[in-house]
Amino acid sequence: MKRAGSAISLGLFFVANSAMADPSAHYTEFCADCHGANRLGGVGPALIPQTLKRMRGPKVEAVIRDGRVATQMPGFSENLDDVAVAELANYLKTPLAQVPAWGEAEIMASRTLDADYVAADAPVWSSDPMNITLAVETGDHHVSVLDGDTFEVLDRFATPFAVHGGPKFDPTGRYVFIMSRDGWVQKYDIWSLKQVGRIRAGLNSRNIAMSSDGKWVAIANYLPNTLTILSTDDLSVAKVVEIKGKKGIPSRVSAVYQAPPRESFVLALKDVPEIWEVFYGKNPPQFGFAHDYRIEGPIKNPDPFPVRKITTPDYLDDFFFDQTYEYVMGASRDGKGGQVIDLVIGHKIADLDLPGMPHLGSGITWKYGDSTVMATPHLTDGVVSVIDMKTWETVKRIETEGPGFFMRSHEKTPYVWVDVFFGPNKDAMHVIDKQSLEIVKTLRPAPGKTVAHVEFTRDGSYALVSIWEEDGAVIIYDATTLQEVRRLPMRKPSGKYNVWNKITFSEGTSH
Numbered sequence: 001m002k003r004a005g006s007a008i009s010l011g012l013f014f015v016a017n018s019a020m021a022d023p024s025a026h027y028t029e030f031c032a033d034c035h036g037a038n039r040l041g042g043v044g045p046a047l048i049p050q051t052l053k054r055m056r057g058p059k060v061e062a063v064i065r066d067g068r069v070a071t072q073m074p075g076f077s078e079n080l081d082d083v084a085v086a087e088l089a090n091y092l093k094t095p096l097a098q099v100p101a102w103g104e105a106e107i108m109a110s111r112t113l114d115a116d117y118v119a120a121d122a123p124v125w126s127s128d129p130m131n132i133t134l135a136v137e138t139g140d141h142h143v144s145v146l147d148g149d150t151f152e153v154l155d156r157f158a159t160p161f162a163v164h165g166g167p168k169f170d171p172t173g174r175y176v177f178i179m180s181r182d183g184w185v186q187k188y189d190i191w192s193l194k195q196v197g198r199i200r201a202g203l204n205s206r207n208i209a210m211s212s213d214g215k216w217v218a219i220a221n222y223l224p225n226t227l228t229i230l231s232t233d234d235l236s237v238a239k240v241v242e243i244k245g246k247k248g249i250p251s252r253v254s255a256v257y258q259a260p261p262r263e264s265f266v267l268a269l270k271d272v273p274e275i276w277e278v279f280y281g282k283n284p285p286q287f288g289f290a291h292d293y294r295i296e297g298p299i300k301n302p303d304p305f306p307v308r309k310i311t312t313p314d315y316l317d318d319f320f321f322d323q324t325y326e327y328v329m330g331a332s333r334d335g336k337g338g339q340v341i342d343l344v345i346g347h348k349i350a351d352l353d354l355p356g357m358p359h360l361g362s363g364i365t366w367k368y369g370d371s372t373v374m375a376t377p378h379l380t381d382g383v384v385s386v387i388d389m390k391t392w393e394t395v396k397r398i399e400t401e402g403p404g405f406f407m408r409s410h411e412k413t414p415y416v417w418v419d420v421f422f423g424p425n426k427d428a429m430h431v432i433d434k435q436s437l438e439i440v441k442t443l444r445p446a447p448g449k450t451v452a453h454v455e456f457t458r459d460g461s462y463a464l465v466s467i468w469e470e471d472g473a474v475i476i477y478d479a480t481t482l483q484e485v486r487r488l489p490m491r492k493p494s495g496k497y498n499v500w501n502k503i504t505f506s507e508g509t510s511h
């Protein structure tokens with residue numbers, strides 16, 4: 001939804017009511033820019049009954065009126081009175097006459113492979129291929145390809161509209177796959193500095209994951225309720241997995257990640273309290289599949305992507321793995337706390353004291369004394385929770401100047417960086433000592449501007465920070481002295497992603 005209607009921009013002020021316009025006109029005026037003219041999503045999610053399932057009762061009205069915390073959704077109480085809000089909420093809960101089918105045939109029909117793409121034999125540049133860093137610029141939907149040693153921009157290419165989540169590199173670091181909220185997946189060849197092709201894997205999507213063998217990329221979709229698995233080679237559809245819980249209830253996918261030692265994609269469902277594991281390896285563990293290999297023996301043409309479904313005590317909107325990929329730390333967005341699921345036994349083994357909407361997707365780990373800790377910011381509270389990963393106890397809550405979105409560190413730096421994404425102190429970036437768990441410095445490189453998301457260079461010696469504004473920049477800091485060394489102008493830069501840190505699963509970065 002956009003912030004204000006045309007009346008506001010003309011300097012007039014009025015509160016619209018149902019006598020002035022029907023809810024579909026209000027939708028066009030206030031919502032269509034972000035959620036799509038057809039309600040099927042854009043920067044914001046689709047607004048149809050299938051995607052509003054968990055928002056029963058007056059919850060949709062409350063979001064229209066007051067906005068939604070930790071998202072770009074503003075409140076519209078100044079534009080719409082209570083009747084108009086209620087009518088708009090009802091309108092959103094009305095099924096569309098037709099939701100377009102988006103199965104294998106439609107996905108394949110959307111695929112384009114670039115005719116002028118020729119794979120270079122070697123990189124067309126002389127930089128360290130392992131120190132390439134991509135910077136997503138959401139202001140004009142581009143990615144800048146940076147040399148991580150000189151910070152020279154090697155290329156700046158157009159992406160699909162509204163990229164969300166981390167782009168995923170293949171295990172060699174040569175190819176990168178980038179996903180937009182409206183379901184497009186782009187394949188780009190970093191060696192050749194050329195796009196390879198694009199395909200629309202879903203209508204409204206969350207994120208993507210790369211298989212550890214580099215053969216498959218999985219796309220978590222809200223709409224339709226599917227997980228699309230593509231061949232990384234030519235972006236063809238390998239499988240569209242229909243997402244229906246054990247009781248047959250269809251569900252959106254909250255997010256998908258790869259679990260390399262298990263040769264599986266792990267996904268959390270949004271509308272059903274279940275975690276799924278989709279195996280892509282040659283020898284999937286033999287439990288819980290429709291066909292039980294142990295009892296019935298091998299079958300001809302077995303499903304190459306068998307699915308295991310695990311019921312969880314609560315919904316998981318967001319989750320995080322330990323470095324062994326056996327344990328999943330998850331939390332729902334209602335802020336009641338978290339849970340640890342052991343993927344081997346398929347059960348919850350511990351509760352986590354994580355109130356206030358932890359943002360586990362950007363959690364990181366590091367060695368702390370004899371143990372390893374995991375830290376996560378909270379989307380609603382100005383606090384970073386630090387959790388011991390042996391006992392699952394909270395070691396410390398570090399108070400910050402406001403709720404943060406992203407955290408980052410690197411094996412070779414003594415510090416953890418966390419932003420203050422929300423509120424009056426959004427221009428602050430805290431630097432925390434990994435052992436004392438104290439804030440040692442708060443950087444304010446652009447007073448009044450949003451400063452967010454950090455990525456390190458391959459050796460951890462520099463930290464790249466976004467000034468998340470239209471006329472923004474990526475600031476390069478010396479990670480030891482914490483002094484600014486360079487400022488690269490960029491259009492609303494969001495995430496940065498270093499090839500080495502990503503493909504080696506650095507403990508300081510999101511996976």
Ligand code: DHE
Binds near residue numbers: 406
């Ligand atoms: Fe994100 C990552 C979910 C809103 C920018 N975000 C992720 C991931 C998930 C997620 C599950 C991990 C995916 C991955 O990298 O594979 N994000 C959500 C939400 O549920 C939430 C709160 C609501 C929503 O609208 O979906 C949300 N996210 C936002 C934003 O409003 C942000 C700030 C701006 C935007 O672009 O939409 C935003 N999210 C990001 C970024 C990452 C991300 C830049 C990748 C971080 C990384 O370092 O890997």
